[in-house]
Each structure stands twice: as structure tokens, then as C-alpha cells.
Amino acid sequence: MSKIFITGATGYIGGDSLATLVPKYPDFSYSALVRSPQKGEQVKAQYPSIRIVIGDLDDSKLLEKESAAADIVLRESTSPPRVYPLLNDANLIRTDTADASDHVGAAKAIISGLVSGHSKEKPGYLLHTGGTGILTWRDSDSNEYGNKSEHVYNDWEGVDELLNLPDHAFHRNVDQLVLEAGAKYADVLKTALVCPPTIYGQGRGPVSQRGRQVYELANVTLRLKKGPIIGAGKSIWNNVHVQDLSDVYLLLVEAAISRRNDQGLWGADAYYLTENGEHYWGELAVATAEAAAKLGYIPEAKAEPIDLESAKKYAGFESLSWGMNSRGQARRARNILGWKPSRPSIEDELPAILQGEWQRLQKSS
Template sequence: MTKVFLTGATGYIGGDALATIVAQHPEFTYSVLVRDSDKAEQVKAQYPNVQIVLGNLNDSSILERESAAADIVLHTADASDHVGAAKAIAAGLVAGHSKEKPGYWLHTGGTGILTFDDTDKNQYGNRSDKIYNDWEGVDELLNLPDHAFHRNVDQLVLEAGAKHADVLKLALVCPPTIYGKGRGPVSGRGRQVYELAKVTLQLKKGPIIGAGQSIWNNVHVHDLSDVYALLVDAAVAGRTDPGLWGADAYYLTENGEHIWGELAQSTAEAAAKLGYIPERKTEAFDLESAKKYAGFESVSWGLNSRGRAQRARKILGWQPSRPSLLAELPEIVRSEWERLQK
């Protein structure tokens, strides 16, 4: 019986991925890492048959043990930035598997890795025409600057996938801005756009960083979960298609893009139409001022992160089909309004 070990079940990405995979494969055995007993009870309420592993990402021995015992590891909890967890998962997969029975690692990165040029130049809100892609242009992704955001963990993961290619089958999934209601047991809320909506409601105007021309990809959380589910199916089937696994198996998971300034305008318009703010209004902010309201999330509103997700479409037959970000925006604003009333 296939065993899946998942980190981040109480989070937005991991919770929705778990919902998708359990629905498609109730016959699998699942173990999930959860930090505390209260959240564990919420997970068990939705998934009575899931095994709870109490611990956190600093518990290397637990991560190694569970990764060694699992056929598939789906790592979503702070996966793009926690070095220790990545090392422990790699060690466990290598220790517990063989060429005859490899372990599969579905690692979650993030397209913040593509923003280094803006941050190097200390420029925010300007448009970039640079577009990466994960198929013909994968070599460029594999050779991004060492100081790029998330790059240290990506390197560690990719090196493990190269060094132990026979034993450890790697897929590095890089989501951009994620939106849509998550179906997980605890968190169903995204970050960047949700914080934008929250700040718009608080200030009664949409915040724009600089000229507001920076561009970022987006994907619906359900479409993102389909990528994980398709990779799980490929692992169970023992597929070995070229480019499916390994040190160049970068999966950019976008289904469109938005201009941050236009999104701020649309968010204010949605809030005004719903009667939450008096009028559609925006205001330009410098980065430091915006950070006072939304912290690190506001930084992304001034950065460019553009890519094309060809790999999942070509190899996995991924066909994202959920509503667009603009179509979901009124519901995002409504959900943030309700959160602020609590």
C-alpha cells in the first residue's frame, strides 16, 4: 500500500493538496506532520484515518524517520526556506529507499526566486519583460544567482536529486501567487492577494507600490493541487519519462499573470461594489510605508515574477481550469471583510 508523508497539512497549500489526494486515493496510508494537538484534532476531524505525527520542522529525526518510511513525501510547510527540514527529508528518503524501490519527493519552492533582479536594483513597481520557462529555459532556472530568494534550499534539493537520482525521484514545484478557497482542515486562506484585500479594506483604498507596473504569475489553489496529484499518480505508476523527475524537474505552476497596480485597482473596485469602502480609490505607497500594513507580503506587490509552466502541461497533461484571479476577487474581498469583523 502506498504511504504518503505530508508536511503542512494545516496550511493553505498542503491542506488543499491533502484534500485532493485523499479524495482521489482513499486507499493510501497517510501520515502528516502537525505542530500541536489542537490543530491535530482539526486534521483528525476531517481525516479520521490519517496518522498524526506531532512535531515541527526542527525535529530532524522525525522527518528522517517518516521520509524513510514513506513512498512519497509531499513537503509544503515552509519548504522553500527551511534548510534543516530539506536536509532531513533528503537523508530519510535516501536511507529508506533503493534503486529497486525509490522514494519520491514533491518539494514546494516558490517563484519569489525570480525576483532577484528587482531586489538587486532596489527598484519596486516597474515592469519587467523577462519571462522564464521551465522547459526550454530550465537551464536558466537551474543557474539563478546563489543569493536569489529560496535559492539556498532549491540548490540543496536539486543537488540531492542529482546525487541520488536512482534512489530519490525529485519534483520541485514552484507556485506563484496562489488564490482561491483552500479545502484543508485548518487554513483556507492565501497570502499576497488576501493581504492586499485586507489592507484595501483597512485603508479604504488600494495600495500601489511605485508605478504599480510590476507583474506576477498566479494560479488557483485547486489547479496547483492537481499538479501534486498528477505527480503522485506518476510516482505510483513508476513513470520514468525524461524530465519528469530529477535535478532539472522544475515545475512552474502558473495559469496567467496580473499587474499588481491593476489588481489593486480591481480590489478597490470590488470592495466598493460590495459596499465595504466608500469609493474605488487607490494610492501609491513607497515600500517602507506599505510594509507597515502588510509586512513582507507587501514587498511582492512591487516585484516581477514571470514564468511559463510548460513542464506540467507537457509531461503530466496538466490542464488548469478554475476561475481566474479577477473572477475570484469579489469572494476574496468578502472573505477578508468577514475576517476583519471577528
């Protein structure tokens, strides 16, 4: 029986990953890091057999202990990876999903635990979740928003570029820790760095079932009664349905329990972009307004430019991503894992996203 430790069971990504893993592998031993007993009860209500570990990412000793005991650590965020481009601060499978993308202390503790608790004969596996906010560094450096970039990253033939992004790129400090550990402890620790873009679709987890970027776009559209466009609206971002993303974690878990060791599956270059298409933020704003008008939520299908400061007042730093470029090709998961994303497109999901945001606004009014 495999032991899986997950730190983001209450989050959008982690919760949906559990909804994929548990039905297929109900006999696995699952442990979940949860910040409060109340949240723990919500997780237990959906997954009665799961073991709740009360704590947070600052508790290094607890993380190290749980990681050492797990076969797999799934390390994800309680929500989709955040995008703060203006800040530039610069197992089998262990699941750590609670704000994991940027928590250096937690990454070090998890890696330490996995290394100390495993051996060449029985390696530990770490599935770490980053985010494609890391690819926005050029826009952030130039302080330009809303313009199109022709630069497209590639996690297969072009993986060296991803492995050598600037140190000040968002998420880069923790990504480096994971990649370096995968190289340094290759016999004992098998790592995979999963890098999702804009995530959408109904989550199936016990607590958070909502994404961020496109959900905030829908929310602001309803509040302003028009779609918000940053700059020229020409910036481009990849996207993926949350359930297609969960399939990547499932496939990595299955590769781990099968003890697969294909070249490029784990380790220093195991960088997994997870896209299934891309969108222009300006076009998505227009499509969101059209869908909102068709549903009767706003009087007309209108989308107009909004300045950055006003956008931030409505949606915080998430709104900055609407003016930035994050483009890549997810070839590694397709080539090595046979990943075949198949869920509805982001445009097809807009009515459901808007309905959910409309209900949220009604409850808060």
C-alpha cells in the same frame, strides 16, 4: 498501498492537496507532521484515518525516520511560500509543507531519510514546494519597485536558467539541495521541485484556507479604503488557483505510483513552474478597489500609490511583492503531466476574497 508523508496538512497548500488526494485515493496510508495536538485534532476531524505525527521541521531525527518509511513525501509550507525580497538571506511522494521552502535542516533530513529508506528497485519520491519569490532577485538587487520587467522565465526550453539562478536568490539554498539530491541519488530518489506564484482561491484544508499576497492586498484595501499601489504599479506576477496547484501534486503522485520515469519528469531539471496567467499589481489593486466598492465595503473605487514603509506597516514584507516582478511560463507540467488548469481567474475570485477579508476584519474589531 502507498504511504504518503506530508508536513503542511494545516497549511493552505498542503491542506488543499490533501483535499484532492484523499477522496481519490482513500486507501493510501497518510501521515501528517503537525506542530501541536490541537492542530492534529483539526486535521483528524476532516481526515479520521490520517496518522498524526507531532513535531516540527527542527526535529531532524523524526523527519528522517518518517521519510524513510514513506513512499512519497509531499513537502510544502503551512502557508504559501513567503516573499522577503529585501532580506536576500542568502518517496513515493513525501509531503513536507510546513515552512519547507527555506528550512535547510528539514530538507537535509528528509532527503537523508528517503535515500536511506529506499532502493533502485523501490525509489522514494520527494515533491518539494519552493516559490517564485526566487524570480524577484533582479528587482531586489536593483532595489526598484513598481516597474515592469520584460524577463520571462521558462521551465521547459529555458530550464537551465532556472537551474542556475544566483545563490543569493530567495529560496535558492534549499532548491539547490533538492535539485542536487535529484541528480546525485537519481536511482534511489526521484525529486520534483514545484514552484508556485501568487496563489488564490478558497482552500479546502482543515485549518488554513487563505492565501497571502492578494489576500493581504484585499485586507489593506478594506482598511485604507483604497487600493494600494507600489511605485508605478507596473510590476507583474504570475498567479494560480490553489485547486489547480493541487492538481499538479495529484498528477505527480499518480506519476510516482505508476513508476513513470519520463525524461524531465524527475531529477536534476524537474523544475515545475505552476502558473495560469499573470497580473499587473497596479491593475489588480484597482480591480480590488472596484470590487470592494461594488460590495459596499468602501465608499468609492479608488487606488493610489503607497510608499513601501507604509505598506509594510499594514501587510509586512508580503506588500513588497506588490512592487516586484515574478514572471514565468509553466510548460513542464503541461507537457509531461498533461496539466490543464481550469479554475476561475484571480479577478473573478476578488469578490470572494474580499468577503472573506471583510469577515476577518469584523471578527478582529
